[in-house]
Amino acid sequence: MPLSAKTTLSEPALKRVKEVIREFLAQPEYDELYETRLQKLIFYTEVYCILHYGHRLTEAEYRPYMFGAFSPDVRHALNNLDDIKKRRTIKNGNRTVAYRCSEKSDWLDEDTKCIIRRTHLSARRKSTDELAQFSKESYLFENTEYDPPMKFTEFEEALDEHPDIRKELLSQMPEKVEISSEDNLVPIAGEKT
Numbered sequence: 001m002p003l004s005a006k007t008t009l010s011e012p013a014l015k016r017v018k019e020v021i022r023e024f025l026a027q028p029e030y031d032e033l034y035e036t037r038l039q040k041l042i043f044y045t046e047v048y049c050i051l052h053y054g055h056r057l058t059e060a061e062y063r064p065y066m067f068g069a070f071s072p073d074v075r076h077a078l079n080n081l082d083d084i085k086k087r088r089t090i091k092n093g094n095r096t097v098a099y100r101c102s103e104k105s106d107w108l109d110e111d112t113k114c115i116i117r118r119t120h121l122s123a124r125r126k127s128t129d130e131l132a133q134f135s136k137e138s139y140l141f142e143n144t145e146y147d148p149p150m151k152f153t154e155f156e157e158a159l160d161e162h163p164d165i166r167k168e169l170l171s172q173m174p175e176k177v178e179i180s181s182e183d184n185l186v187p188i189a190g191e192k193t
Contacts, residue, residue, distance in 0.1 A: 006076060007072065007073045007076040008061075009073050009076075013059040013186075014073070015107070016059070016108075017042075017058045017059075017060050017077040018077045018081050019105040019107045020042060020045075020057060020058055020105075021074070021077055021078055022081065022103070022104070023105045023113060024041055024042070024116060025038075025099055025100060026102060026104040026105070027116075027117070027120050029120070030100075032085075032099060033099055034091065034096055034097070034098055034099070035075065035078060035096070035097065035099070036067065036132070037131070038074065038078065039070055039071060039074055039075075040068060040132055040134070040135060042057065042071070042074055043062055043068070043069040043071070044123055044131055045116060046058070046152070047169065047173070048115065048118075048119050048173050049115065050155060050156055051159065051166065051169050051170065052173075052176040053182050053185055054156060054182070054188070055186055055187055055188060056152060056185060056187075056188055057115065057116075058073075058186060059073075059186050060073040061073050061149045061150075062149065062150045063149055063150065064136075064140075064141045064145075064146055064150065067132050068132035068134075068135035068141070069135035069136075069138070069140070069141060069150070083101070083103070084101040085099070085100040085101065086098070086099055086100075087099075110180075111180055111184045112184055112185070114177050115179070118174050118177045119173075119174060121174070122173070122174035134172070138155075139155050139158050139165055143155075153188055
């Protein structure tokens, strides 16, 4: 994984990723989060949004790497997020950074916040390794070669073409939270090829 990830996201798309990160960091059950868990939480929520709403949470690009789904866009956003606390530490024998933020996003809409809360409450009982395994067993991971970007459009099509994939995911994911409008989510159609 690149140490210093770059992004091709537009400024508004990058701001959305930053605010999603801020919202996860501010969940009351977390004292702090590490990048690996944030990466997996956002990916988990991307799958949730596609499954339930046919839209994405963000425009972040994800790639299949050794430890599961990884987004250089999420890394870039995290490394460039202001007003969060960072603590260098050693975890499992490796140097890492723990991130904290006590203030929730005042930029995200309430629907997106409700979705993040729902997936957070479901995922908090899962270890980071379990979330990584979820990403590795996903259609997106299994149907993408190592390193090229995952194709969320293909995943959405697979859900329609293979009801067994949808049924299995529905058994693994939290129930759909009712939202006022899907307009606050990101359409999949604009994905780069």
